[in-house]
Amino acid sequence: MLPLLAVLILGVAWEGAVLVFEIPVYMFPALSVIWSEFLTNVGLVAGHTVATLGTVMGGFALSIAISVPLAVLIASSPLMANAIYPLLVLTQSVPKVALAPILVVVLGAGEVPRLVVTFLVAFFPLVTSLATGLLTTPADLIELGRSYKATWWQELVRIRFPSSVPFMFNGLKLAITFAVVGATVGEFVAADKGLGYQIMAATAFFNTPAAFGALVILSLLGIVLFQAVVIIEKVFFSWSTPMEADLQ
Amino acid sequence: MAAAVLVAGLGFSTSVMALDEVNFQWSWIPTGFYAPISAGMAMGFYEDEGIDLTVSTGRGSGDAVKKVAGGGSPIGDGDISAVMSARAEEGAPVKCLMHEHNHSPHSLFILKSSGISHFKDLEGKTLATTPGNSHRNYFPIAARMAGLDPDTVSWTVVDATAMPSLLINKRVDGVPYFTSNASFVEPQAKAIGDELVIIPFADYGFDIYSYCIYARDDVIEEQSDMLQRFLKATVRSFVWARDNPEEAARLHKERWPDTKYEDNLAGWVDLSGNMFGKDKSKDWTGHYDMAKVQKTYDVLVESRGLNPDFDVTEVIHDSLLPQM
CATH class of the missing domain: 3.40.190.10 (Periplasmic binding protein-like II)
Structure with missing residues (x-):
């Protein structure tokens, strides 16, 4: 209830400030104007949203597919960790906005460069969280497994992975949020559809309400996807989430 | 009957398969400037020439030249200054095939x-x-x-x-x-x-060339027939849009719903005035006047410090244009 009230107050303050200070629509449109623009072009916005969602989910899936084996490699030995971590940090030091145009030249103007940018923005927190989870598996559990002569694979799948579920979901929550940012960066650089493209085109066409509308949808998309990960965690891995009583 | 259907079906698939898939890399988002291309696509002018045309929006002339030179698309458009700079400074293998702006906008x-x-x-x-x-x-x-x-x-x-x-x-x-x-x-x-x-x-008196349609050297060498057909359809599209500006603006809006009809019309009318004259009385062919090309490059030498010894004929290839 409280979050809804906070959003409502923000909305009223937004609308009121635009009216009272007579802020021009091209600088900061009122919520009512953004809503009206949205209703006029709801089909168009839906198309752009679906395009962005596709890139976000594709990049997110790519992040998972690459992060899991990487995290396992990092956790496998200090030597591998020392070899891989500097490279991971290197990928994060390069500004993706600067890298995206180069990727487009190398990989073409299709979906691939957008997926790669999304992956590059999203995968790092997932790798580090999962690696931390795998490395901080309680030692007594590992010892127990070894006393039963568990193989490396059994130890990984039956002990280390279940133990690192809370860390993994921490990484997944960050990754899905960053994936929205990554997809938008990719669409800014090369796309003919998607919310990032819509923001750029609407700004260039001097249609500020449409650009703000796309921004709001992007924010909502981020919130919805984040909550989806939270729900998946609660439903399928309820044993790993702290009980409310524990937090009090 | 069955044979006739089969033959008809085969004929149809052959004609579909015969279309060359070509991507046209625009230098900017779909402003009314591009209304003739959308109109040409909608009217089937490119299909008539055996081309299945797709377009990609760009983020500036330099961006588009890089994408074409890098192999992303065979054909692009943008300011001739970007093409000249890329060729003279970095040896980018791109050449202008036709000009769109008769004079600087x-x-x-x-x-x-x-x-x-x-x-x-x-x-x-x-x-x-x-x-x-x-x-x-x-x-x-x-x-x-x-x-x-x-x-x-x-x-x-x-x-x-x-x-x-x-x-x-x-x-x-x-x-x-x-x-x-x-x-x-x-x-x-x-x-x-x-x-x-x-x-x-x-x-x-600042009279230089501006926008042009360009292609990569290897495409000019190996696919000149496709380029000739592409240019023929493009010229046809420009001329058709000159005579039907409202319809061109409407077809552009249809393909790019983010745009506004009024903006499309205004953008195309402005470019159309540059190409054909405000009263549509000028003959536009897309062919270059090499003296004016040299003048355009001289401006770049003065303003950007490009190599003054560069041979401007290296950046122009307008012989594939249809004779009008």
Whole structure:
């Protein structure tokens, strides 16, 4: 209830400030104007949203597919960790906005460069969280497994992975949020559809309400996807989430 | 009967398979400037030439040239200055096949309330521009032609999206734009009770080529037949859009629903005036006048310090254009 009230107050303050200070629509449109623009072009916005969602989910899936084996490699030995971590940090030091145009030249103007940018923005927190989870598996559990002569694979799948579920979901929550940012960066650089493209085109066409509308949808998309990960965690891995009583 | 259906079916698939899939890399988002291409696609002019055309929007002339030179698309469009710079400075394998602008569409947008009506009035004023904007490079030359010392004008570099707001809010005295962008800024000027005034660089004799359609060297060498057909369909599209501007603007809106019909029409009418003359009386062929190409390059040598010994014939290949 409280979050809804906070959003409502923000909305009223937004609308009121635009009216009272007579802020021009091209600088900061009122919520009512953004809503009206949205209703006029709801089909168009839906198309752009679906395009962005596709890139976000594709990049997110790519992040998972690459992060899991990487995290396992990092956790496998200090030597591998020392070899891989500097490279991971290197990928994060390069500004993706600067890298995206180069990727487009190398990989073409299709979906691939957008997926790669999304992956590059999203995968790092997932790798580090999962690696931390795998490395901080309680030692007594590992010892127990070894006393039963568990193989490396059994130890990984039956002990280390279940133990690192809370860390993994921490990484997944960050990754899905960053994936929205990554997809938008990719669409800014090369796309003919998607919310990032819509923001750029609407700004260039001097249609500020449409650009703000796309921004709001992007924010909502981020919130919805984040909550989806939270729900998946609660439903399928309820044993790993702290009980409310524990937090009090 | 069954055989007839089979033959018809085979004939259909053969004709579909025979279409060359070609991607046209635009240099910018789908403004009305591109209405003829959308119209040509909708009218089937490219299919008539055996081409299944797709387009990709770009983020500036330099961006588009890089994508084409890098192999992303065989054909692109953009300012000839980007093509010349890429070829002369970095050896990028791209050549202009036809010109779209007969003369420079570079201009300065100002508000009537500023009292500025001539470049000479800009002394001591501040203009906003984007990083690497060609207007910034060309301005000193146009200013000297107009009798203004360019050093008396200050420039502030901003993001492209901030430029119109800075003008409307009177934070700067002018912003440089192609004349075709007037339809986006004009309503905002009217909204604050002012009027938009456009001062084209060409008014002071700044007469150079601007936009062109270009292709990579290997495409010119190995797919000249496809390029000839592409150019034929494109010229046909331009001529058709000249005679049917409203329909072209409508077809463009249909393909690009983010655009507005009025903006599409205004953008195309502006370019159309540049190509065919305001009264549509000029003959436009897309062929180059090499003396004017040299003049265009000389401006780049002066404004950007390009290699003065570069042979400009290396960057032009207009022999694939249909004879009109």
